[in-house]
Amino acid sequence: MSNRPGGELAKRPLQFFWLCDTSGSMAGPKIQTLNYAMREALPAMKEEAAKNPGVSVQVRVITFDSDARWHIATPTDIESFTWTDLTERGQTAMGEAIDLLSEALDIKNMPERGLPPVAVLLSDGQPNGRVSFDAALERLVRLPWGAKLVRIAIAIGDDADLNVLQQFIGMDPRERPPLIAKNATDLVKLVKWASTVPLAAASRPSSRVVGSTATTHVDIPLPPPPTTGPINPGDVF
Amino acid sequence: MFFKGPRVTAFNWSCRCESVIGPTHIAKGMPNQDAIGSFITTDDRVAILAVADGHGSERCVKSDIGSKLAVSVAIKQLKETVSHLNDRIDFRCASKKDLRITSAIRSIKQEIPIEICRNWREQVDQHHRQDELSTAVDYLVYGTTLLAVAITSDFAILLQIGDGDILVVDSNQMVESPLKREELKIGDDTNSLCQRNAEKYFSVEFLRFATDADRPSAFLLTTDGFANAFKDRQSLYKSAVDFEGLLRSESGLETLDAHLRSWLQEYATFSGDDTTLGMLFPVSNDETVRVNHGESN
Numbered sequence: 001m002s003n004r005p006g007g008e009l010a011k012r013p014l015q016f017f018w019l020c021d022t023s024g025s026m027a028g029p030k031i032q033t034l035n036y037a038m039r040e041a042l043p044a045m046k047e048e049a050a051k052n053p054g055v056s057v058q059v060r061v062i063t064f065d066s067d068a069r070w071h072i073a074t075p076t077d078i079e080s081f082t083w084t085d086l087t088e089r090g091q092t093a094m095g096e097a098i099d100l101l102s103e104a105l106d107i108k109n110m111p112e113r114g115l116p117p118v119a120v121l122l123s124d125g126q127p128n129g130r131v132s133f134d135a136a137l138e139r140l141v142r143l144p145w146g147a148k149l150v151r152i153a154i155a156i157g158d159d160a161d162l163n164v165l166q167q168f169i170g171m172d173p174r175e176r177p178p179l180i181a182k183n184a185t186d187l188v189k190l191v192k193w194a195s196t197v198p199l200a201a202a203s204r205p206s207s208r209v210v211g212s213t214a215t216t217h218v219d220i221p222l223p224p225p226p227t228t229g230p231i232n233p234g235d236v237f
Numbered sequence: 238m239f240f241k242g243p244r245v246t247a248f249n250w251s252c253r254c255e256s257v258i259g260p261t262h263i264a265k266g267m268p269n270q271d272a273i274g275s276f277i278t279t280d281d282r283v284a285i286l287a288v289a290d291g292h293g294s295e296r297c298v299k300s301d302i303g304s305k306l307a308v309s310v311a312i313k314q315l316k317e318t319v320s321h322l323n324d325r326i327d328f329r330c331a332s333k334k335d336l337r338i339t340s341a342i343r344s345i346k347q348e349i350p351i352e353i354c355r356n357w358r359e360q361v362d363q364h365h366r367q368d369e370l371s372t373a374v375d376y377l378v379y380g381t382t383l384l385a386v387a388i389t390s391d392f393a394i395l396l397q398i399g400d401g402d403i404l405v406v407d408s409n410q411m412v413e414s415p416l417k418r419e420e421l422k423i424g425d426d427t428n429s430l431c432q433r434n435a436e437k438y439f440s441v442e443f444l445r446f447a448t449d450a451d452r453p454s455a456f457l458l459t460t461d462g463f464a465n466a467f468k469d470r471q472s473l474y475k476s477a478v479d480f481e482g483l484l485r486s487e488s489g490l491e492t493l494d495a496h497l498r499s500w501l502q503e504y505a506t507f508s509g510d511d512t513t514l515g516m517l518f519p520v521s522n523d524e525t526v527r528v529n530h531g532e533s534n
Contacts, residue, residue, distance in 0.1 A: 004500050005479030007472025009507045012465060054260065054466075054507040112423065113465055144423050204261040204509060206294035207400070207461075209380055209429045219295045 066090030093129025157237035249281030303379030328391035462510030
């Protein structure tokens with residue numbers, strides 16, 4: 001076959017962010033289950049990414065407790081991504097975590113050809129860091145890539161502030177509510193869902209008309225319902 | 238609409254068009270949202286090419302229809318505009334500063350977008366009435382971009398709303414994008430024919446060819462599925478140079494016809510999107526003009 005015209009072809013990058021609450025209240029079963037859920041979800045995430053050979057999924061992780069930091073700072077190709085266990089400590093600096101996310105989504109740090117990035121926020125409590133959650137979220141959504149960010153939230157246990165998580169999601173609760181994990185089984189299931197379904201949707205976006213009222217051009221189906229039936233009491237958060 | 242040309246005199250125009258559905262739409266069970274069409278006069282002296290990219294979102298369920306209508310409207314409009322211009326002005330005799338040309342250019346830039354938007358909406362209204370008699374039409378459902386070029390030996394008119402590229406390769410194999418790129422575009426944001434006051438979001442350019450050297454060697458019109466396959470703009474521009482080189486080379490057209498579809502499928506693998514490419518290029522009077530007509534998908 002004759003040589004294909006044109007220069008180098010390249011996959012379209014898709015930035016995927018986990019924002020994980022590692023505050024003191026996550027100690028014990030919650031953090032253990034979260035670490036387990038992340039490891040369990042990885043094969044499915046890699047399998048989903050492989051379905052779109054033209055997409056390069058690059059994963060990073062932010063943790064937040066007394067402060068926020070990059071747990072995995074370098075955008076890492078999903079094929080080579082491995083999970084490093086989280087440990088818990090301190091408060092819930094969610095605002096700081098969102099500011100770190102904003103830095104990463106600054107237009108100078110993002111590829112022009114990028115697909116809509118995805119961020120999944122997991123938390124069991126309320127933001128109480130030095131940086132205001134509301135202000136940080138406002139800064140995030142004002143960014144061009146922040147406005148395109150597909151935002152998912154998972155509440156871990158009963159004490160998570162669902163209003164805050166809904167704010168983070170930025171959509172009508174009927175379209176995209178926070179996902180609620182009240183036990184280990186649900187957390188594993190929801191982490192797996194969050195690592196695959198939004199990824200699939202963001203890998204295949206449609207065009208978004210400037211000025212349209214559509215809040216998203218990434219259509220994501222509703223997540224699975226909570227587990228019914230008997231639950232081991234030890235698994236309840 | 239599309240003709241097999243006779244042996245013709247210098248600077249007649251020929252066309253090649255191809256469009257492939259992207260893996261994204263195959264996975265979603267949707268049709269190709271892109272459309273492409275061309276028109277060349279029987280004497281091959283006037284050529285028009287139009288491409289459009291329907292938005293294909295959950296709300297834009299008829300954008301494949303919208304893109305076909307946009308192509309059809311653009312071709313019709315440009316036919317009328319070129320005919321009107323050629324009737325009024327003899328470009329071979331007119332000086333560079335001829336006020337009729339200046340006035341005509343100003344008029345084209347103002348009126349073509351308005352007419353295209355109006356006619357597109359009328360076509361959409363008509364299509365909507367065929368389907369649903371009672372509800373008001375939602376133009377977003379048919380939303381699409383549009384890019385088009387009309388060329389004669391003396392001038393070219395280029396127009397665009399929304400994403401995609403019009404690449405012009407000059408006689409020195411340098412590549413230009415004469416129309417201003419949408420600065421606002423990141424990711425998959427685009428302007429569209431369905432927007433309110435969409436005519437404000439058009440870019441229109443008039444190129445006059447005072448000498449043979451001014452006349453481009455090729456025009457390439459693509460939907461964004463093409464550009465999104467490339468690592469960067471430089472790699473994209475190289476494709477324009479490579480295609481133009483192929484068009485000029487011996488047996489180049491045969492090679493192009495044999496491989497264009499598979500090349501587009503390769504580009505689509507990387508962009509994930511429907512990928513459409515149309516090319517207009519001059520052919521000499523020694524060549525039999527074989528016109529590949531652009532089919533709307």
